[in-house]
Amino acid sequence: MTTGTQKAQVAGPAGVPSAGGGRLASPAARLTGLGLVAVVALIFPLVFTNATISNIAVQTVIFIAVASAWNIFSGYSGYLSLGHAVFFGTGAYAVGIIARDANVTGDTVFALLPLAGLIAALVAVPLGLVALRVRRHTFVVITIAFFFIAQLTASNLAITGGSSGLLAPVPNWTAATFNNPFYYAGLLIAAATVALSAVIRRSRFGLQLRAIRDDEDRAVGLGVRAMPVKLTALVISAFVCGLAGGLWFYFIGQAFPQFVFDPLFDLAIALMAFFGGLGTVAGPVLGALVLEPTQLYLTLKLTNDYLSEILLGAVFLVVILFLPRGVLPTAAELAGRQRARWQRRGDRL
Amino acid sequence: MTVALRTEGIAKAFGGVQALSDATIEVEQASITGLIGPNGSGKTTLFNIITGYERPDAGAVYLHDRPITALSPQRVFAAGIGRTFQLTRIFPRLTVMENMLVAQQHGHRRRVSPLSRAGSQSDRQRAMAQLEFAGIAGQAGELAGTLSYGQRKLLELAYVLVADPGIVLLDEPAGGINPSLVGLIADRIRALNAAGVTFLIVEHNMEFVMSLCQHVTVLDYGTVVATGPPEVVRADPRVLDAYLGTGEDDQAEADEAEADEQSGQR
Secondary structure, three states: OHHHHHHHHHHOOOOOOOHHHOOOOOHHHHHHHHHHHHHHHHHHHHHOOOHHHHHHHHHHHHHHHHHHHHHHHHHHHOOOOOOOHHHHHHHHHHHHHHHHHHOOOOOHHHHOHHHHHHHHHHHHHHHHHHHOOOOHHHHHHHHHHHHHHHHHHHHHOOOOOHHHOEEOOOOOOOHHHOOHHHHHHHHHHHHHHHHHHHHHHHEHHHHHHHHHHHHHHHHHOOOOOHHHHHHHHHHHHHHHHHHHHHHHHHHHOEEOHHHHOOHHHHHHHHHHHHHHOOOOOHHHHHHHHHHHHHHHHHHHHOOOHHHHHHHHHHHHHHHHHHOOOOHHHHHHHHHHHHHHHHHHHHHHO | OOEEEEEEEEEEEEOOEEEEEEEEEEEEOOOEEEEEOOOOOOHHHHHHHHOOOOOOOEEEEEEOOEEOOOOOHHHHHHOOEEEOOOOOOOOOOOEHHHHHHHOOOOHHHHHOOOOOEOOOHHHHHHHHHHHHHHOOHHHOOOEHHHOOHHHHHHHHHHHHHOOOOOEEEEEOOOOOOOHHHHHHHHHHHHHHHHOOOEEEEEOOOHHHHHHHOOEEEEEEOOEEEEEEOHHHHHHOHHHHHHHHOOOOOOOOOOOHHHHHHHHHHO
């Protein structure tokens, strides 16, 4: 019994190669990598002052946050949502409406973001209570339906400005560093979301979510209270999307129903998570880092706007066909196999 | 001789098929009770009703005289009834250890923050002891999906047991695994029973049932046709009739699970 217990402890943090299907790097290497990423992220706008690049950087950090938030719900619970634009758009409109009606401008608009997150989280509660009663394809279809309801509502209400949309207050920051406040606000949201995602993944709550993903009925039969667990994950996810949507609105400067509630947004964040590795912490980050700049760059460079969307679709196909588990889990498996090969070779010598 | 678990007049129909009608069974405290019957006789349906996965059309389930009819599965589990499934159900993309920890979420641990790390030191130690007992401790760090079918059965048994249920319902613990493993599982059940755990077992392997159970209840067409010690039940003409049939055995299966299992078994 004692040997087994010791084995279990080793299998946890130290990471036996087989644990969880292989790890890409040792804890020390991870920590160093994390530090490097943090430094690069912090000094990025100081090094690249070009407005085009910093514009792409702002949208990339926003999508890191949103893709990670989507993954906290969909990646961990297995309930694939194609309606997260509802929360993103709700956040955008919340900031827009409050800023317009309460005459909020400048830095103070950032203070509205938590409120935007809260409103999006509130919207998620009734949606979740309805949609989370069904599973799989039915769930996906219901989230799409919610998406269209939100879009139609936004185009027809007076408070949202209808189809003529909303304008954000224009900040009076100096042109040279205009994008920086947006970038750092986005970076803060992204970093907090990724940290939360990591904490959730190894927590009791995260374990319950992943058990639901694997076999919900079995999990329920082992005492997991499925509905509250799923709903909490959805609400957390919606909160971050609301925050990010509010920031995005302030950055872009306007909100129209068809752009704020954009079906491509839903596909893009799902693709980012799938690309990097669904249900992993780093996967959606990698996905957003690769796909968002690529897409924005292509939209800028190619005069034909649709070409980037076609390419996005092509990437989706390639990922589903060749990397169904995503880049990171596949890379981890290959690394584990390679390590095992070296070990065998070492044993023979 | 107290009754730990009792169902009274359970009826359940799926469309036009009467899966159970007036099913009344008793499981004695600290016994190993067998529940047998031909395919489609309603054994799994009865399990599903006891554990809250399905609601009966009529009748009641009592746990130590406390009605637990139609409680949700997580409440039935919290009340101390654990079960395994006929088609073994584990969490394939969680590690074996994580599978064990899922079952340890209820009860006094509710006060612990949900964001704290899954599995306290003591939870992990208890889980490890169960895995030792099941003989799969060496695989604690592996993904459960990589286990063999027999190991999955052992894992499912282990994570049901880690929550210390007073009553354990096993749906075909010996189905589809090799004979030596069947012996191992029988030994585990005997050892746990000696420690006071009550078992209700659905099983087609007659040798397994007759050697293990002190008490056997036979279901046919959703009703109890015989109940008693194995040697008495074995000789009962109604049981022979139910098993060997009177030529009308092509009766449609009462529930799908049993139909699935039929193809797996033969």
